[in-house]
Amino acid sequence: MGMKAGKTTAEKLAVRNGITFYRINSDKFKTARADLFFVDDLVKERASANALIPMIIKRGCAKYPGVKELESKLEELYGADIDGSVVKKGELQFIGFHMSHISDRYTNGERLFDECCDLLMCMLENPMKEDGGFKKSLFTQERDNLVDYIRSRVNDKMRYSLTRCLEEMCEGEPFAIPGDGTEEGALLLSPQNTLEIYEQMVSSYPAYAYISGQVDDKSIQRFIDGFLARDRGNVKKINTECVSKDVKQIKRLDEKMDVSQGKLCMGFRTHVSPVSEDYFPMVVYNGILGGDTHSKLFRNVREKASLAYYAQSVLEKYKGLMIIMSGIESANRTKAEEIILKQVEAMEQGDFSEEDIEAAKKSLETGMKSMQDSQSGIVDFFMSQHLTESGEDIDSMIEKLNSVTIDDVVRVAQKVQLDTIYFLKPDDRRQEVTI
Amino acid sequence: MKPETSTLTRNLSGRENSNSRFRTITSERLNETVYEYEHETGLKVFYVRKTGYNKKTAMFGTNYGSIDNVFKVPGQDNEIEVPDGIAHFLEHKLFEQEDGNMLDKFSRLGSSPNAFTSFNQTVYYFSCTDLFEENFRMLLDYVQNPWLTDENVEKEKGIIGQEIQMYKDNADWRVFFNLLDCLYVDHPVKLEIAGSLESISKINKELLYDCYNTFYTPSNMVVTAVADLEPETIFSITDNMIKFKDRGKVEKKYPDEPEKLNKEFKEQKLHVSMPLFNMGIKDNVRAEGFELLKRRAALSIVLYHAMGRSSDLYERLYSERLINDSFRCEVSLNTGYGYLVWGGQSPDPEKTASIISGTLREVASKGISPQTFSRIRKSQEGLFIRSLNSVEIIAREMLDSYFIGTGLFDEVKVFEELDTDYVNKVAKEVLNNPSALSVVNPL
Known part of the structure; x- marks a missing residue:
């Protein structure tokens, strides 16, 4: 690539199906990586579901239906990592998924990018479903885990006091909604309404994809072509405005x-x-x-x-x-x-x-x-x-x-x-x- | 609790070159070279060049941590015992110099200085992108020149006191140290690294100098650096800056730790949302150098096999909702002590612990299959390669491996020598040991 050391750029590769693809130009790393972000407004109605979706997706897919199967596969791929999480930035929620693996130079001849991407896509596109919703047993486990996680924010007193301060300060503003949603919100979810929000996410949330590391052009094209084979003709607008509020009283x-x-x-x-x-x-x-x-x-x-x-x-x-x-x-x-x-x-x-x-x-x-x-x-x-x-x-x-x-x-x-x-x-x- | 990940298999072709005043060792497999240099005082310097990286880091560490509390001060005949937390206290104090605070000076150059004290190390370091040479000189200089006064020692008690208070409220920290208290009868690894409000009240300037003069001596220390610079830069700065003389071999003493547990169970109540547990077993076999690495790697594989995310046990506990995503396991093995620890949140720690104990006995008797062994080894290999993306991790790994008498690439070589028989032998030696359980319950 011949980039000057220290100069890092993101090259826009394609806008396809409502998703913008970028390639990060930097070849000094020992790993290759693909990231996908869906972005949503931070609203009470979807905050908890948006937080729950990556937890369910991470549990496997039609091809690798259990934690054991999936994790064994990742171990075979030299400890490849597939993860999903939700992050709050301003009054937005970023639902992010990524996969990363060691570069082909360090394997025993195996080429990992295509296989890891396929696995990520399988998880994203074919999560485990039944009766018009996510698979119930799995949904219940992860919903309970989310509730436990929300409750456990009290465990870290530094983070807890920061969250509480922000909640009080921004009371009545969307920013007061925690990045992982709320317990009340989580308890209102069902396998069906969560799947509905998942469908909205993959088909209409603005999405960005990033590829970084030493990946050949053919694999990148394959990644772009095979990406989310569904109609994303109607990507919704999100509000990136920074809302400012004058302080009346401390x-x-x-x-x-x-x-x-x-x-x-x-x-x-x-x-x-x-x-x-x-x-x-x-x-x-x-x-x-x-x-x-x-x-x-x-x-x-x-x-x-x-x-x-x-x-x-x-x-x-x-x-x-x-x-x-x-x-x-x-x-x-x-x-x-x-x-x-x-x-x-x-x-x-x-x-x-x-x-x-x-x-x-x-x-x-x-x-x-x-x-x-x-x-x-x-x-x-x-x-x-x-x-x-x-x-x-x-x-x-x-x-x-x-x-x-x-x-x-x-x-x-x-x-x-x-x-x-x-x-x-x-x-x-x-x-x-x-x- | 991050699992030890220094593992790798096959194909390590080590090339050595000793034409110049430093030695180089290259791993074709990892595409990395370590430059090694010995200063006339006996101080060793290890350097890795990371081409294309902006970030540069250097560490100056001593083989001295919270467990080193009984020792002979050079020039004195008798051993002394020092208050808990003194190594960490000294770490804080070295930043203070006659002409100002080093933290301030580093950050004026735009770099981030820091230091840490562990059970067996005290390490001073910085990371920067520009002005590496100035930063590096400053690091080498201040660590050699303590400036302690009665007044500045007293002042630090307020700051460290608040650090101790912070740890008291940290449930993860508490549950871990309560476990160590269960595992160890006498060994100082069970002591809080920062000490207690009471123990630090006994610390004074004279005691701090005793510790400094004993442990901050070239042959007990090491310098590591990672940057995109000519190796010669690192070594000539070291040559110019190292002024202190070696005060001889450190004489320190640890108690003989019995094989039995101190206690099987310890509970504490804190403001947490659900119970938190740590469970562990001691490894009573002591090893050094390459043998230690080998044993550590074998135990990591065994532990992953028993309770890693691809294990039957993990799947069972997770689906029965006895554990959640917070579950972790780790092997900690050093020359003076060794233990395996695992834990996380659980609504029923006792039940979880009893299921885990059963599985460990089973794993000890059945062993690991060659397929599982090679799969987990492959994944650990990947984790190690991945870690070499970070300049800080490379600098730290070089420091850690030097203090246990090995080198960076040995962490790789060790996996070529591992096989299922060895892993199963070590599993039998360790997994049948009694386990202890520490629980933090909600108030």
């Missing part, structure tokens, strides 16, 4: 739980969409405030005040949110909040140095360059680009990033609004019971 919520460490989550509205010219200034802003070990939050909350092991800020790119998170002693809560808000204020006032902005830019540039060393990272990057139709390549993005000035950062800093303060509070009655 919301405060404390939730008690039997935990040792309190988790503070502060949710902000950035009012910056991923396609706006303020987007790169926003990314730099976040880097200076809480993105890395040079950031204000890390230095002031952790290193200076010794209040926390972690103190960081993260952006939700599509929805225009920023969340500051820190794990602290309950008694230090007011102090931590004060220090954090002081850093946010300092950003508004331009109280940061040229060195700070340079460090943030360099660290972001490193991230963009490193992303190109991960096959899944590259796919994820281009998927986002294609969805927002930004059409920008990595080099021009790095250029934009590096042209951000202190004034730009101050400008976006002044747009940032605190919305919700959530605190997962250790319950004093906590006792450890150990036998």
Whole structure:
């Protein structure tokens, strides 16, 4: 392919049957990979079904009807991987499926791409069905697994507090719907109505396919030609707009739980969409405030005040949110909040140095360059680009990033609004019971 | 809990070249070359060049972790015993230098610095895309130059205290350490890596220097790097930057661990949605070097055969809803200790555990068929090849293999030497050992 090292591109191969096919040009990896994404609006009616579908698909297909048969086959294919999952980005759900396997150079003469693609397609097109729905026993197992999974989000206290903060903050907006749907939503599903949504997914959700690694043209053509042999003449429109909401009043919520460490989550509205010219200034802003070990939050909350092991800020790119998170002693809560808000204020006032902005830019540039060393990272990057139709390549993005000035950062800093303060509070009655 | 995946079969043609001041070993099969260099102090450096990669990484590690708490300080006659969590504490403190915090300095260059402490290693590393040379010099420099004061040691207790509190709320971590407490009577592998609020309160500057002076010595350490740069760059920077002198062989001591379990069962209640269990058995046979790799690989194959996703047991437990997608199994084998562990969420850990125990006894007596053996081996081979996509994993594998006395490609070679007989022999030795169960129940 002769691409310059470090230059990664996605070449549009075809638009066929309502699916856009891309080939990622990068041949340094030891694996080949095919990714397929279906995209849907995040809505209550379909969120849980969209989350359940990949779990059912993964259970096998007409040719390999059980976990044992399917997994044995994958082992034969040098530990090939076929997986499906759902991811929430902004107010969209991405239902993703992928297969990956070691490149033919490393097998004993076997050529794996065609076989792995056929297996993925078999699973996608011929899931196990009966009585006009998904196979009932399998459906029930996976629906129960989904409910267990939704309930288990409480197990990881850091993730739980983040989810709760976002839920409270975006109450009444689609964004409040969890990426895996809700328990109530899951319990309303039946083998039949889930199959119906699956049919909608394969025939009308916008779809994108990516091929990466060392795959010959013939196999790629075969993949495109054999893809989803059904009519996709009517691909629906999805809403990629970033919904912004003005904050009227700051919301405060404390939730008690039997935990040792309190988790503070502060949710902000950035009012910056991923396609706006303020987007790169926003990314730099976040880097200076809480993105890395040079950031204000890390230095002031952790290193200076010794209040926390972690103190960081993260952006939700599509929805225009920023969340500051820190794990602290309950008694230090007011102090931590004060220090954090002081850093946010300092950003508004331009109280940061040229060195700070340079460090943030360099660290972001490193991230963009490193992303190109991960096959899944590259796919994820281009998927986002294609969805927002930004059409920008990595080099021009790095250029934009590096042209951000202190004034730009101050400008976006002044747009940032605190919305919700959530605190997962250790319950004093906590006792450890150990036998 | 990620299974050990360093396994590969056949066709490894090792080529060696020692014309220059470094040695190279090439694996045609894997399409990779390891460059090896020995500094005059005895410090070894291993390098892999990844053409076309932007990301570059280097690690500087010492063969010293949470289990090394009884040892002789160089120049002293008696052994000392140090508080739990001190290796990890020292790891945090090395980032602090007289002229500022290293975390800050690295990130000003746009790179990501970090470090970890495990049972038997403390490793400092960074990853970057630009300015590798500056980053690499900084790494080699600060690890050789601790700067500890009474004040900065006290300050760190607040930060580490919060790290300890965080782990207390982490159910996966708790269920795992409770299992180790069941498996081990005396061995320090059962101790929390970060220690406790109580144990870290006893840590002071003097004790930290004792640990540093004992374990941070060239012959007990290793440097690994992966980048798309001339090998000479790596070795000449090492030459220029390594200033410390070797303080001799480390003398450390571990208790004799009895074969029996400490206890069969341990339960803790935490705020979780459904019970979580870890179950495990000890491997009481100790091995070193290539033998250790071989034993580890054999046990991985046995464990996958018994309870991997393609096993009858997995299918049964999954369809009876006794386990779900969170189920994992792993082999952890080192020179000083070894265990097999598996677990996940289950509505009925006791019932699940009893079914698993039955299957393990069956697997031990029936053994593995040649077909299953070769299928699982093939899949493990694929997993290893796959892992070589990552610069971090390659750097880490080189470091791990050096400390157990092998090399990166030995992780491959070991599978050429495995056969069903060996695997079945090891299965018999280990799977009949008594198992322990740790459960975290909802409050």
